[in-house]
Amino acid sequence: MFKKNIIFYEFNHFIRSKAKLYSFVFFFLACTYSIISGFNLYNKQIKTIDEVKFVEQETIDKVTNWFKGETYGPEDRSWVDVRNPYWAIRYTPTHAYKTPSPLLPLGVGQSEQYGFYHKLSIWSSTMDSDVIEEISNFERLVNGNVDFSFLILYLLPLLLIILLHNIFGLEKDLKINNLILNQIGSYNKWIINRLIFYIFLVSSFVNILLLLVGVINQSIDSDLLKLVVLVNIYIFILFVTFYYIIKLSNSSFSIAFKMITVWLIFYVIVPGAAHQYSNLRYPTNYMTDFLDANREETYAIFKKSKEELYDDLINIYPDLKSSAHAKDSVISREIVRNGMSAIANHLNINAIEKIEIHNQKKNSLVEICYWFNPLSFFQNKWNSYTSTDYMSYKQYRDDIQQLIDNRLELLVLGTWNKEVLEIESYNKYLEKLK
Amino acid sequence: MKDIFLNEFKGYFRNKLFFSLGVFFFFFLSIVTYFSILQNEEQLVAQKDAHEHIRAQWDDMEASNPHSAAHYGTYAFKPLSVLNSIDDGVNSVTGNVLRLEGHRQNDIAFSESSQSLVVSKFGKLKPALVLQFIIPLLLIFLSFSSYTSERSSGRLKLLLVQGLSLRKIVFAKSITIWFIGLIFLTTTIIVQLIFVDSGLNEDVLSRLIYLLISFSTYYFILVSLTISLSVLFNNSTTSLSLIILIWVLWTIFLPTIASNTSEKLIPLPTRAEFKEAMLEDRSKGIDGHNPRGERRDALEKETLEKYNVENLSDLPINFSGILMQEDEEYGNMVWDKHFGSLYEKLELQKKSYQLSGVINPFAAVQSLSMAYSGTDMYHHLHFLKETKNYRRIFIKTLNDEYAFGGSKTGERGWKASNEFFRSVKDFSYTSPSFKSFYKKYLTDIIILLLWLFISFSLVFYSTKKAKIDV
Numbered sequence: 001m002f003k004k005n006i007i008f009y010e011f012n013h014f015i016r017s018k019a020k021l022y023s024f025v026f027f028f029l030a031c032t033y034s035i036i037s038g039f040n041l042y043n044k045q046i047k048t049i050d051e052v053k054f055v056e057q058e059t060i061d062k063v064t065n066w067f068k069g070e071t072y073g074p075e076d077r078s079w080v081d082v083r084n085p086y087w088a089i090r091y092t093p094t095h096a097y098k099t100p101s102p103l104l105p106l107g108v109g110q111s112e113q114y115g116f117y118h119k120l121s122i123w124s125s126t127m128d129s130d131v132i133e134e135i136s137n138f139e140r141l142v143n144g145n146v147d148f149s150f151l152i153l154y155l156l157p158l159l160l161i162i163l164l165h166n167i168f169g170l171e172k173d174l175k176i177n178n179l180i181l182n183q184i185g186s187y188n189k190w191i192i193n194r195l196i197f198y199i200f201l202v203s204s205f206v207n208i209l210l211l212l213v214g215v216i217n218q219s220i221d222s223d224l225l226k227l228v229v230l231v232n233i234y235i236f237i238l239f240v241t242f243y244y245i246i247k248l249s250n251s252s253f254s255i256a257f258k259m260i261t262v263w264l265i266f267y268v269i270v271p272g273a274a275h276q277y278s279n280l281r282y283p284t285n286y287m288t289d290f291l292d293a294n295r296e297e298t299y300a301i302f303k304k305s306k307e308e309l310y311d312d313l314i315n316i317y318p319d320l321k322s323s324a325h326a327k328d329s330v331i332s333r334e335i336v337r338n339g340m341s342a343i344a345n346h347l348n349i350n351a352i353e354k355i356e357i358h359n360q361k362k363n364s365l366v367e368i369c370y371w372f373n374p375l376s377f378f379q380n381k382w383n384s385y386t387s388t389d390y391m392s393y394k395q396y397r398d399d400i401q402q403l404i405d406n407r408l409e410l411l412v413l414g415t416w417n418k419e420v421l422e423i424e425s426y427n428k429y430l431e432k433l434k
Numbered sequence: 435m436k437d438i439f440l441n442e443f444k445g446y447f448r449n450k451l452f453f454s455l456g457v458f459f460f461f462f463l464s465i466v467t468y469f470s471i472l473q474n475e476e477q478l479v480a481q482k483d484a485h486e487h488i489r490a491q492w493d494d495m496e497a498s499n500p501h502s503a504a505h506y507g508t509y510a511f512k513p514l515s516v517l518n519s520i521d522d523g524v525n526s527v528t529g530n531v532l533r534l535e536g537h538r539q540n541d542i543a544f545s546e547s548s549q550s551l552v553v554s555k556f557g558k559l560k561p562a563l564v565l566q567f568i569i570p571l572l573l574i575f576l577s578f579s580s581y582t583s584e585r586s587s588g589r590l591k592l593l594l595v596q597g598l599s600l601r602k603i604v605f606a607k608s609i610t611i612w613f614i615g616l617i618f619l620t621t622t623i624i625v626q627l628i629f630v631d632s633g634l635n636e637d638v639l640s641r642l643i644y645l646l647i648s649f650s651t652y653y654f655i656l657v658s659l660t661i662s663l664s665v666l667f668n669n670s671t672t673s674l675s676l677i678i679l680i681w682v683l684w685t686i687f688l689p690t691i692a693s694n695t696s697e698k699l700i701p702l703p704t705r706a707e708f709k710e711a712m713l714e715d716r717s718k719g720i721d722g723h724n725p726r727g728e729r730r731d732a733l734e735k736e737t738l739e740k741y742n743v744e745n746l747s748d749l750p751i752n753f754s755g756i757l758m759q760e761d762e763e764y765g766n767m768v769w770d771k772h773f774g775s776l777y778e779k780l781e782l783q784k785k786s787y788q789l790s791g792v793i794n795p796f797a798a799v800q801s802l803s804m805a806y807s808g809t810d811m812y813h814h815l816h817f818l819k820e821t822k823n824y825r826r827i828f829i830k831t832l833n834d835e836y837a838f839g840g841s842k843t844g845e846r847g848w849k850a851s852n853e854f855f856r857s858v859k860d861f862s863y864t865s866p867s868f869k870s871f872y873k874k875y876l877t878d879i880i881i882l883l884l885w886l887f888i889s890f891s892l893v894f895y896s897t898k899k900a901k902i903d904v
Contacts, residue, residue, distance in 0.1 A: 052706050292491075
């Protein structure tokens, strides 16, 4: 099956064909550039997270010093006492972070559509503007990043069109194809051996780059291996498709035309149509459920009586029934009002759940379309391995919600139990807040 | 030349493959345009419903303190232009909702692309996608085969022997294929005009005409370039490889490279840096809720002197409202400084991207397509500036009511009536007319014209250099 001389012949042809050689070199440079850009983004995110952590630690140190210095609050705000859990938590804004995956240099995915750090306060939610997206140039977002996944998934097929379009086509153009039959005995064997050279060239080049990033970022793990498998399956499918086009066409022009048509159909038209269809079925959400919870319903909380707030909080946190404040004969206006943000959070959770369900329905539709829109499957799988897909950010939002819940639970239980914090208990709070 | 053109055109109609392709693209474009209009109208209904829902909440607000109402705030929903159905530009990546409230200038949030998995890298199947990616490729292949088939079949020699000049032949072929592109363009425009229910006005019509002119110019550039390269290179494989490479570079690669480079040349701050800088500048002003500070003392003194009274309690107005507005004015200054600088950077990035049209005419046509559709960054920034202006009027109206509406200093429980809240003007956005915006796109227009000149020159050059033995 393997004919070394055909493969060597192809190598010579490749070296001598300037258009093909330069295209490949250009692609190689683009891949290198994309990985360097990916590393830059990765390092930028790590650096930003470190800076935010530094500022966060400064704030925590300030509060800790109030405990140590027994001042318990800022000089110009005498009413603040951080021994009270309410003030301790209000003066300790921590952050939730989405630490970038070490494989981020291989695929930026949807990372630019979301923030990767979020300042948490008692009024935070997972739909705050800094969870939504980092400051970016919108038109640059439309054009996308020169990231490695884009080059492999979208541009590699175009490179292959340039490399493969005249295999067997040129011979047919020159009407010398019968010579191949005489010399080799089979067109298929001849085409496959020529293609093997390119399979070897492309897959070794891509695999080396994938593993290189893994080695540099010390992340040779299951995600990288899954990515390697995914990429190789993708390359194999591309070659099989192009093999049949080459086999069934009768000129270089016809091969190029068919290959480009396949590219247009599966890379532009079908994904575009699936996108349009999913938007028709599930139009962009204006988040009115969340807006209502965040504004109308939250403001309604402010108008509630202390008895109503008391009941609301007991419903959300049944453990409060056995708290110190629950045993008091009079409801403290201050204690129950300090827990208003917890009621607002509860409203937000319910509203956000509806939005997430809407998004999930849209995602299910996108996934159903994978049967005829395989490129989106490869793109989203790739993004999931580099932790830059919608689901990774959904997980990040869930983590944020958990931290908000922890914060509010500490606040409500702490204030209702009339805890008086010392430095040790404050440190225990910190463990739960981070 | 007219005869060659007519002959070529008839030839295409007689060719079954081409005729089928032509019919297919005619229906394909019509369907794509129709569904885009449908999707746009659905989105517009959703946007209108959300807007009315939020306004109804405002109108139903019971008597409240105006400053509480400022905190309660309102929302601005980004409306879609009628021509968003042709090219949705940046709309899928920008947010759609902006909260307008006291003390804070928020960011627009909830972009479409953050609401689901990735579906398509090149966007929805809208006319712009077909006109920018698919039709050009079809024209490239038609142009390539149009010349090389004549050459390989020997017909070219025959035509030259009959006394026709190569230049005339090339021009006639270019115009024929360009005309086919024009038919597809016109189809899109006509379907758009037929099915759009409302919103068609003089500005929209002029935008559609400019869109037609710009795309047809781009198509002529592509067609003449392809035929010229086919003339220059005797080896059809080389010329086809080169043309495909140019298409890939122009359409896929260079736009990404150019926009990434412009962001590297003019870097934007991270959100953390941006917020930190704003917060620092903001802290130097008056805190409306903080009863201390030098600036506050100065304002108090000034107000007391103005009303010729000794104490705040003697004022016939509510000093808290004045204080809140002063806080806003300072915040506006800070906002202008930081967001002004950010918007300037974004505009500089856009300008540097537009310059990339010198090596890539696709960048110019892509930029113009978004511009005519009212969906590019300039239009988006215009929307943001309008929301900013509205927010200032909105908050000032509430603060003025708090200060001068009948309450006195210290009356925190004072409430403005529901009639007052109903009288506060709602946010309404009108997209700028293209006339008022055209200067921003002069670079793109000039570059496209420059490329048109280059393509004409290339036809002249290639036909002069071509060696055909007759």
